[in-house]
Amino acid sequence: DTAVSQTPKYLVTQMGNDKSIKCEQNLGHDTMYWYKQDSKKFLKIMFSYNNKELIINETVPNRFSPKSPDKAHLNLHINSLELGDSAVYFCASSRRDRGRLETQYFGPGTRLLVL
Amino acid sequence: AQSVTQLGSHVSVSEGALVLLRCNYSSSVPPYLFWYVQYPNQGLQLLLKYTTGATLVKGINGFEAEFKKSETSFHLTKPSAHMSDAAEYFCAVSPGAGGTSYGKLTFGQGTILTVHP
Numbered sequence: 001d002t003a004v005s006q007t008p009k010y011l012v013t014q015m016g017n018d019k020s021i022k023c024e025q026n027l028g029h030d031t032m033y034w035y036k037q038d039s040k041k042f043l044k045i046m047f048s049y050n051n052k053e054l055i056i057n058e059t060v061p062n063r064f065s066p067k068s069p070d071k072a073h074l075n076l077h078i079n080s081l082e083l084g085d086s087a088v089y090f091c092a093s094s095r096r097d098r099g100r101l102e103t104q105y106f107g108p109g110t111r112l113l114v115l
Numbered sequence: 116a117q118s119v120t121q122l123g124s125h126v127s128v129s130e131g132a133l134v135l136l137r138c139n140y141s142s143s144v145p146p147y148l149f150w151y152v153q154y155p156n157q158g159l160q161l162l163l164k165y166t167t168g169a170t171l172v173k174g175i176n177g178f179e180a181e182f183k184k185s186e187t188s189f190h191l192t193k194p195s196a197h198m199s200d201a202a203e204y205f206c207a208v209s210p211g212a213g214g215t216s217y218g219k220l221t222f223g224q225g226t227i228l229t230v231h232p
Contacts, residue, residue: 004158033220041203043159043222056219090158103149104220106159 003027004107006091012113013081021076021110023091030095031055032074033104034066037088049074050096081114088112117142117208121223129231134178134193136226138206141187148189149207149220150180159205165189166211176200201230 004025013019025032033056034046048056049068063079078085091107122137140146147166151159163174170182176199180191189206206223 041225043205043225045219045221048219092159103161103164105161106151108158111156 004091004093004105006089006107006110008110009108010111010113012115014115015081015083017081018077018079019081019112020078021089021091021112023074023076023107025072025091025093025105025107027093027105028095029093029105030071031093032068032071033092033094034074034076035090035092035106037090037109039087043090047074047076083114086112086114117146117210117219117221119206119208119221119223121204121206121226123226124224125227125229127229127231128196130198131195134191134196134200134228136191136204136206136228138180138189138191138223139187140189140206140208142208142210145211146208147211148180148182149209150174150178150189150191151205151207151222153203153205153225155202162191162204196228196230198230198232201228203227 007022031050033048035043037043046060047066052068065077068074088109088111090109092104094102094104118141120139149164150162152162153159162178163172165172165182173179178193180189182189203225205225207220209220
């Protein structure tokens with residue numbers, strides 16, 4: 001009964017390729033996020049969607065494009081992968097309660113290695 | 116604007132000893148504060164959180180943290196360390212009531228806790 005799941009768990013690919021990471025949550029939450037954790041373990045938010053609407057878009061190269069087909073899914077597509085994209089990508093979800101966002105629950109992460 | 120500083124990237128304690136992981140924050144609005152734990156090759160798990168009300172919050176696995184507004188701190192403690200507590204711990208802040216509440220969690224750089232037998 002995984003709450004927030006991500007696929008794949010590991011992704012090894014060549015520079016220049018295009019790849020996607022999928023995220024699904026079964027918590028009934030209406031807000032989902034993508035975070036990037038770099039080699040120094042620094043976690044930084046990339047995107048957030050609420051009810052399929054983009055609400056947070058940090059300074060991220062436009063090679064990264066999130067897509068939310070419905071409230072339970074937020075996928076991350078990356079074009080023209082670069083060495084610097086190697087990181088762990090975490091998906092998270094939360095619900096909005098009276099205008100405030102509650103605790104974020106994280107997925108297990110996708111470890112991306114670009115060669 | 117918000118930021119988090121975790122003092123000490125590595126903390127080492129003996130089994131049974133007190134665990135103290137330090138976190139200081141900066142926020143332009145009253146904050147929500149969180150501690151997450153990350154075990155090797157796993158995702159983040161929520162330990163505890165402070166939103167409003169009681170400033171001493173208790174979490175899972177015997178951890179607790181105290182929100183001190185005057186010191187802008189939210190240190191994490193556990194009276195007696197267990198080997199299974201070895202992990203990396205992240206403090207995080209987000210805007211609370213009155214802030215632009217779009218869930219922008221800002222994390223500290225993490226503290227690796229090592230527990231010796």
